[in-house]
Amino acid sequence: MKYLIQGGESAERMVLLLRFTKICSPQIIAALNDHFVTGHQETRAAIRNGVKESNLTRAINTLxxxxxxxxxxxxxxxxxxxxKFESSEVA
Structure with a gap:
């Protein structure tokens, strides 16, 4: 299940989520922001920030x-x- 929306996340939420990961590369973080905050496709975000798409995909999965x-x-x-959550609400 996806919890993050391409182009639908705030920069503040990204900063907070990144605090709980070991992602520290400025280029990967910029690519994640391009994808989740700005709304660029993964490929475009990777190219714009000079990172391998596979590394960005791994970071997206971590996030x-x-x-x-x-x-x-x-x-x-x-x-x-x-x-009280309904049984269908809890994943």
Whole structure:
């Protein structure tokens, strides 16, 4: 399941998600921002920032996993505060 939307993420959310990864390459981070914040296709974001598309794809997968974990944590917190999820809501 995809948790991040191409061109639909804020720069602030990207900064926060990146804090939970080991992604530190300025070029990869710029390519991720081009993809998730600006909305460029993966290939174009990789070319614009001088990175291999395979490296960008790996970083995208890492960021998707991180976003998944953040969503699971939010669900856990909501349950703690009394929100009841339907069985179909929890992945």
């Amino acid at each position: 998707e996993d991180t976003a998944h974990n953040a969503e699971m944590l939010k669900e856990l917190d909501w349950v703690k505060f009394g929100y």
